[in-house]
Amino acid sequence: MPLSRRTFLAAGTGAAVAGLTGCGSRSSLGSASELTMWTWVGSVNDDLIGQAEKGIPGYDGLKLSMTRIGSNYKTKVLTALAGKSLVPDIVAINDDVATYFPNADQFHDLSELGAKERENDFLAWKWKLGVTPQGKMMAYPMDTGPTALFYRSDLFEKAGVDIDPAAVAQQAPDWDSYIALGKKIQQAIPGAAITDNVNSVFAYRMAQQPQRYMTADGRYLGDQDHVREAFDLAIRVVREGLSANAQDGSTDADAVVTNGRLVAFNAAVWWAQLGPKNAAPKTKGNWRVAAAPGGAGNRGGSFLAITKYCKNPEAAFAFISWLESAQNQAEAFLDPVLFPSTPASYTDPRLTAPDEFFGGQRIVDVFAESAKKYPGAYFSPYDSIIGDQLSAQLVIVETGGKSPDQAWNDAQEQIERELTRAGAI
Known part of the structure; x- marks a missing residue:
């Protein structure tokens, strides 16, 4: 394409x-x-x-x-x-x-x-x-908008996890170990989630990548391995039972923070205000921030x-x-x-x-390191068109409506149609 x-x-x-x-x-x-x-x-x-x-x-x-x-x-x-x-x-x-x-x-x-x-x-x-x-x-x-890992220190402690930010970062340096940490916490806290929904995993994994959906000279990258890896990772977190399935903009998005189900979240700095400080003020003192699994992002x-x-x-x-x-x-x-x-x-x-x-x-200090280490990536005028189609298909997979392969293929077909309609191809 x-x-x-x-x-x-x-x-x-x-x-x-x-x-x-x-x-x-x-x-x-x-x-x-x-x-x-x-x-x-x-x-x-x-x-x-x-x-x-x-x-x-x-x-x-x-x-x-x-x-x-x-x-x-x-x-x-x-x-x-x-x-x-x-x-x-x-x-x-x-x-x-x-x-x-x-x-x-x-x-x-x-x-x-x-x-x-x-x-x-x-x-x-x-x-x-x-x-x-x-x-x-x-x-x-x-x-x-540098990213980091927000986590509930009181709930991590309940699960027997060292709550020091450096120790947390060492336990979960990548997404595989972050998933393993989430499973460990679930053993002590049934229903605990490490993301609010499937699209957050996809968006924040893409936010760590040195390239996104297109090159500066107009070559399409949205069907390549780094995008598919983020797509499959998001689905994996859901299938491991680690997503709260709280969609953006819903009442559940605040509720999973307020009720403590969201024990950790890889998110941008602005989420501190939008999430815990707004939705769960009574948890003051219980939150910490560590370097994000998977590396610096924005x-x-x-x-x-x-x-x-x-x-x-x-x-x-x-x-x-x-x-x-x-x-x-x-x-x-x-x-x-x-x-x-x-x-x-x-x-x-x-x-x-x-x-x-x-x-x-x-x-x-944590966010400054993320901001300085972020590799940077080219954003094209068509990123929203491409990203929206991939995100829509992920929601369908999350709700059990399609297989990952079918959702991926459907996303690629729809992206081609949308880019054609926009006059890009």
């Missing part, structure tokens, strides 16, 4: 990309005395934004005007770009940054605004994710981009580089818990303070 470089560069995410060829007056949103910015709730630190709303650092008389969009964020950004009117100066972009690459002509090349001088301040793999296959730096790094993380309609690109770049400095990324880790892409932040006292929810552990 090869993709030509020509179709890869020309195609995008279907109709949304086609819409960017529309007509309209070219104008940015807001007055000449302000820089406008769109983002979503929970993507930036409010105190830092409040400072910029009083004045952009280094630019007297210029202020930030930020809008938080609650739903359909990406659609609204693409619609504004398509109309070429009332386009914000700055937009936040989620970890699907590659889906914007076919529209790179709608954004400034940040390397021309001085980004190269700041490259060494960031994790190399994170920096590369914002650069198009043609070498244009379209998006500036914000946060990351899932999530955002970017900032400056649209080509920006009224003052130099000021906009000065603002985003200030906002995403090591000092300010450390501030954003406190609220809204965004893990920095700047390694200098990892020794900031605001990050290294003991976390009482995790028994006083300095959890930043």
